[in-house]
Amino acid sequence: MVQELEFEKPIIDLRKKIHELKEITKKADVDLSSEIEKLERRLQNLEEEIYFNLQPWDRVQIARHPNRPTTLDYIDYLFEDFFELHGDRVFGDDEAIVGGIAKYKGRPVTVIGHQRGKDTKENIRRNFGMPHPEGYRKALRLMKQADKFNRPIICFIDTKGAYPGKAAEERGQSEAIARNLFEMGGFTVPIICIVIGEGGSGGALGIGVGNRVYMLENSIYSVISPEGAASILWKDATQAKRAAESMKITATDLREMGIIEGIIPEVRGGAHHNVEEQSKIIDSVLEKALIELSHLSQEELIEQRYDKYAKIGVFFEKEPTEIK
């Protein structure tokens, strides 16, 4: 059973009404077919109207939907022989990040991603997909391995952020994230990152420096959560909807700012409506990207990544001032 979202309510209500009318037709001897037909047409229009005009806050809801497919869901559909690998070899194994080796179209790849839980029990085990330093260090270990054995790295981004905890600070959360950004700049293999849910700040970016970065249509990527932004800007976390609109966090916004290479369309109503179909859409984008990047040499891959990030930013440059 798919949990409904607030903006979907008119659709759900109309569906219910059509269902009721159909029930009545079955039981009583009345012909409501023209009425039903009319309502079904209206439903179609309504679906198009709502799903094609999703507002930033609607997308935040979809991105956070409890049934939204996670990294492991996509791994199931996209790869064969996924072999999960554990631990950072320093402190422990952080289950908020999963990673391992697998086959993609017969070719070995390294896959890494944030991993949320789908129920309370799993969420506790996975710390709600919010990594500690050991999660980032495990990811780095696996990426170095990929670099050594010359296989592409595919990262799925889906986290509210790096975990803001005492132990995380003690073990160097900052350094762990920083180190990943630094090292990801130097790998000689293709890196493809796909934001599948929430891209929350530095905790998302910590596995997010790639030759290509894509976002699912209803995913978000932000420097601070809409709630966090609202409480700073208007001292009121309930203004999150307003913050979501002004912070430019949707896939379209990021595409326009030149931060991501592409938007991956979602099945109607969001990825959770059909994981299999959604995986096929991701598959076609991923395959194309890997083929394109396979034409680049090791040096060119580093160069392309460098240039991509070097260009990001909006500023004004006056004529250089005379220096005495």
Place this chain on the structure above:
Amino acid sequence: MLKDIFSKNKKKYATIPVTPSKSDVPVGIMTKCPECKKAMFTKELEQHFMVCSHCDYHFPIGAIDRLNLVLDEGSFVELDAQLESENPLSFPGYKEKLEKDKVKSGVNEAIVTGTGTIDNRLVVIAVMDSNFRMGSMGSVVGEKIKRAIEKADELKVPFIIFTASGGARMQEGVLSLMQMAKTSVALKRFSDHGGLIITVMTHPTTGGVSASFASLGDYNFAEPGALIGFSGRRIIEQTIREKLPDDFQTAEFQLQHGQLDAIIHRKDMKEKLSLIVELHSYGGEE
């Protein structure tokens, strides 16, 4: 001797055409230390590198004062002062805040970059200024750091950065987040070319700055008492529902947890940096 350089340089600003930062220099004859609450002569405080002579509290100082403290007199040449922030998210009031901070801090962005010498050895230096938008990192800060790193690479000289920042600049949204990647990737290339990276974290160094270039030095130093960490204390306390110890996320805490090479007192800063630079110029001296 260091004291002399500092006091002599106090009002001379090398080749930088900017006025000294107003908020750094306490007004009045006496200044009260916010840490030990003792009062001292402002003039004396200035002669002591803005460090409390009673409790060693390091008063925050602006970028210009910092440059005067570590570089040889008159050696600084500023880079990329012509870069100015835009308002990419059309944030209400952002432009006005930038203008106000320019006046308040005496610098035109949260970072000043350039070349200069330390005991006659050329370096590229970047200094953040927490008086400007709390030292937050937006597009200009990221771009200036990237260009400074590329300059150090081109000149084959060390890159030194003093950090002082609350993190990413919210008004530039995810563009500011991406500056973390931009600066880190630039450091990686410089590092792969053999470049020397020295970071000095000053109060405060948190969030996206702490989680990018600030932590990526070959040598990571800090000033005593500086607040250094990823997440804010209040958020952590709310998350774990417990009170954090007073020394949490101080430079001393980070040293104890293996995140720093050393804590350096402001009065020794130039001497120590000079030594590190010297130790890396063996065989490469012109």
